[in-house]
Amino acid sequence: MSRALLIVDVQNDFTEGGALAVEGGDAVAAAVTLFLAAHADDYDVIIASRDWHDADGDNGGHFALAPDYVDSWPVHCVAGTEGAEYDPLLATDAVTHHVRKGQGKPAYSMFEGRTEAGETVGAILTAAGALTADVVGIATDHCVRATALDAIAHGVRVRIFTDLVAGVASAPSEAALAELVHAGAEVAESPDA
Template sequence: MDTSQRRALLVVDVQPTFCEGGALGVTGGDAVATRVADHVRTHRDRYVLVATTQDWHVDPGSHFSDEPDYVDSWPPHGVAGTAEAELHPALGEVQADVTIKKGRYDAGYSGFGGTDEDGRDLAAALRDAQVTHVDVVGIAESHCVRATALDALEHGWQVRVLTDLTVPVSPELGQAARAEMRSAGVELVTSDQA
């Protein structure tokens, strides 16, 4: 490991609720879960910290709707305490150093809006581990991955999104998210290039 870089891996919302058959299933979600698990298993030594985030909605207000617009409101998903809100079974052997639950009482797109079981937020966990660089993977690229990557950049970290370890809600939304992230300064690379 390059000692000048202390890199963290942020595994964003790899949960059954966002995979095929889930409340907000994204085509390719299960495959991304498997690829993320393989990446962690193969490259765990690259990271000083691995963090997972989960949508963990208790009462997110207007984020949930019986008549969702799929922009600001959505069908119920990632409901706290349900099997769909747990980490995807493919991640069963991933020993995360930090587990962040987000969106309890709000939309919670970014992993930086949640906390671990001790009430510590993601930024504090990264600072505590003296992280300098962040890789972001997970579901969905167009929403929570984008929001988490942009917030990581805003907090001052060097940020990469590993494009083969994420999937957007739709190709069009993915293209827009990649353009926004790239223009903000997020590096977009494949896991093989990383």
């Protein structure tokens, strides 16, 4: 039985000082790095995702001058910009696959993205025989939620490490975690917490 670690959108635009900064984002980046230093060998596959939106256009309505912060957002994570890069506190040397999502369209789940070679997360997990996945990253109430739900739909047993995620706001983050538990995920602190 193979295990996967899914690291969701730990990027400059989602950490402190970014276009859509999430409070605690830098702390998550640093904590995930410490976790990887101790546990990378526990995983057969480590996949990290990044929003990677087109510089031109509104990315299928995802970017808006007057965003509703539900379906539309300010400009963020534009391909090739500093905001789209991984937070510098996140060490990515143990990552086996890098996925980009959201080119020209809204995308929340890393399952909507592809590697540079065109691989999907679902195909990577299937090829590795991954039956379990731990999920960490940003933001609990948006992309972490969507990724975990898609992993469950893919037939993977999911665990979210609550000390390795950060959400936009506490109420929707708590609701997202409750929804994930209802869908079959386990919510726990990481082994070293």
